[in-house]
Amino acid sequence: MSRQATTGLVIPYDGIHPFAQVALTDRSSVQELLRTLLDPLEPFFSPQKARVRCPGATAVRFDQTASEVEGICRPLWGLACLLAGGGEYRGTQWWIDGIRAGTDPESPEYWGYPRDNDQRMVEMCPLGYALAVAPVIWDSLTQRERENVEAWLGNSINEKNMPNTNWLWFRVFANLGLKKQGGKFSQERLDADIEHLNTFYRGDGWSNDGPEGIHQMDYYSSSFAIHFLQLLYAKLAGEDEPERAAELKKRAQMAALDLAHYYDKEGRSIPFGRSVGYRFAMVSFWGACAYADIDLPAPLTWGMVKGIVMRHLRWWQTQHDMWSPAGTLTVGYSYPNMYMAENYNSPGSPYWACLAFICLAVPETHPFWTSEEEDQWSVLPSTKALKQPGHIMSYLGGHCMLLSSGQACSYPMKGTHAKYGCFAYSSAYAYSVPPGLFTLEQYALASQLGLSDDGGEYWKTRRLSESTLEMRDDNPVLVSLWSPFPDVRVTTYLLPPTEAATNWHLRVHNIVAGREVMTADGSFAISNQRAADGRYLDLWDAEKGEGTQPKLIGNYDLSTPEAWATGAKGAFAVSVKAGAVGIRALEGEETGRTATLVNADPNSNLVESRTTIPTLQHTVKKGESVWYVSGIYAKPPPPPGGDSKVDGKSYLDGWDTLPEIPCWLREEIGLGA
Incomplete structure (x- = not known):
């Protein structure tokens, strides 16, 4: 023909x-x-x-x-x-x-x-x-x-x-x-x-x-x-x-x-x-x-x-x-x-x-x-637990968000861990798929915890898991157990936003490591383009209402000190077009997690062709058991035509209002009151 x-x-x-x-x-x-x-x-x-x-x-x-x-x-x-x-x-x-x-x-x-x-x-x-x-x-x-x-x-x-x-x-x-x-x-x-x-x-x-x-x-x-x-x-x-x-x-x-x-x-x-x-x-x-x-x-x-x-x-x-x-x-x-x-x-x-x-x-x-x-x-409730798909739905903070128990396709699929295994999916910040399988830039671990046992070249994330939807103090919590390696066990808790901290959700991991593993805990991916000319985001500028903290560095000079911050200080990225996303370590300084911006490979995200992912990194030694408490921040722009004016300066209004760690979780983790 x-x-x-x-x-x-x-x-x-x-x-x-x-x-x-x-x-x-x-x-x-x-x-x-x-x-x-x-x-x-x-x-x-x-x-x-x-x-x-x-x-x-x-x-x-x-x-x-x-x-x-x-x-x-x-x-x-x-x-x-x-x-x-x-x-x-x-x-x-x-x-x-x-x-x-x-x-x-x-x-x-x-x-x-x-x-x-x-x-x-x-x-x-x-x-x-x-x-x-x-x-x-x-x-x-x-x-x-x-x-x-x-x-x-x-x-x-x-x-x-x-x-x-x-x-x-x-x-x-x-x-x-x-x-x-x-x-x-x-x-x-x-x-x-x-x-x-x-x-x-x-x-x-x-x-x-x-x-x-x-x-x-x-x-x-x-x-x-x-x-x-x-x-x-x-x-x-x-x-x-x-x-x-x-x-x-x-x-x-x-x-x-x-x-x-x-x-x-x-x-x-x-x-x-x-x-x-x-x-x-x-x-x-x-x-x-x-x-x-x-x-x-x-x-x-x-x-x-x-x-x-x-x-x-x-x-x-x-x-x-x-x-x-x-x-x-x-x-x-x-x-x-x-x-x-x-x-x-x-x-x-x-x-x-x-x-x-x-x-x-x-x-x-x-x-x-x-x-x-x-x-x-x-008329809909702002938070709802869905028993059958194993989701917690939220409409706090200006976007629809789905916390996922971790489903899995029944046959091999490209990027299946990103399509089903992410911890959170958002109407404002689409998921990312890996355009390659070498280093974090190619894995593009948005809303995922990655673990590497080879120094950061190859990463494994949640794919198959055993999950339960529980009620703790009358609030829904998703708990999943998964093993990226045969001798590494991860228990993950997902907690939705609250009225007191609408732009935050909590992601808590207990990692029991039978081998040494590097970890990378990623927030949502966000547009990595300046409003003025489309070039990569600069260091945060409060007057422009745009930029990153710490400094966003290219893929070839990751050892630059300016590219890193403490986990407690965290990392964020603000785009005039897309709002703000970020991640902070809330468990205290003892774990020693650090914060940076991963310059994700282009075309990894479904909606934005150029993105960056605020990420917390750490190394867990063989035989260690550690707790991570990650606060994930997201504040998209208001819908067009509404009363709210798009203003990048306001995107970080909630960044310093940290979410409260519930008492039951503090007790389970062993954190002080």
Whole structure:
């Protein structure tokens, strides 16, 4: 198959994509927002329209044809939702023609039957949903073409093995799409898959992304797959299966009260876990709640749900660097970034983001659309412990924060310790992934404790852990036990911010070392750019309201005395753009920890391409047992348009108001009163 010429929309030098120019106010404006995503794909359709080869020649774990099937099927999520809600798109026929050619074994652009565990199975899900809700696709096919679709979509997937994860929902929707159109499908396979998926349910509305023994509850449990598809199923199959639909809606009602804590007033969600390159799909759970017309649990309202979705989309409109020069989505988060990519992120992969447009399938008379936008934080508790994912959520200090028990992906994944093992995740300060595996600069240990037994060349962090969510003096505490080396044991306590010290959370470690290890305890990563010219931050300047303490030194002269301070004095970095982050040792001077700024390698952070990480360092001798009490400081800028003025001078207002160490913890550590 020949490549299409890469002509069409080209993003101008100022980087303003049409996506950013839509004033989001109502349903029709969100329809237009979707069209700005679909339009740039036009030049990349193959001659018979069965494949879309998005810009980028990066390889993935599956074949190139499957990658191009992703390219056509993932945007179908958005198109199907648009059509289901009565909207129109000028390129609808491209997808109809593409489905016709892609499922035809005699076509040169045939997609090919899937093998076991084939990526094609994932793309069958949006196709199945599109068949179910957009009759124009099925109605446009001849009898022979419908038989081709039945053979490719139904027979092939029902005969193959699949991963024991959220993927099983994809087979459910392949069968459901055919069922809704009177095509050949397997009710037996559909029922068996749903019954097995029910075994993933853990309670309180939450499903695990896999069977017993796996602890992975991220956006796949909510917006990317499980809850999202449960709600779509409840909507489409509810009349035939009222009891099953009612149970799926009930789970969403319970989960909604937890998931509302993941989105801040500015519209940002907390980046956590894998596949966050799907970007605004993070918010699709809420549109699916409206689509399934669930009864919202008090105190949530449809105005709050609408506010979560609309603010989230508006925030993504401000991320001008996430586009290719041709106007297509890139692999990455706020900018193109292969370091954080999974081995299944092809150039067409990011269009799973189109799940966010399920709200377009919601009738314009629904209160989701007729309500005024509201802020959920006027009614939510500022701190909440979530039993099932093992999180403590906080909205003190100006950002949504997630303290994590330490989940783990069930298979090898690039940067898995950063995606699941960090101690804290923030809507204002995204996590960082390692762009290399040599020295702290490459490991970029934001919100992680690293340990090295070779003098600081290689570092190990928390990945697998045994964790419990406890109540101490009526306050939630996360406790995790983990071993970076067979003879090194770490017990970590995570305590959320308090009303008395809203910009601080506590991170406490007991390290019992069977070998000598260096330690590095990192705060959040923050933008390392001066406001005036974008160069690295200078030493803290109170008049400018910007800089670091101690001095930020380059990667090649770390022995410079000016680069270090005592652990009690700590290290901080202040950016006019991003606020302030820092870390201080609160256990006293006896441990001898020191503070510095790690000049993280570029492109390690998801949102800021240049960052620095205030860090405490120390060496634990063989046979020693030590306690660290780290206070982690974070104060982001106020939301734009509010009463508060952005002023770098105020970012350190809470730096000298140290958090109190609770009495129970002092007693456990052996600190004086």
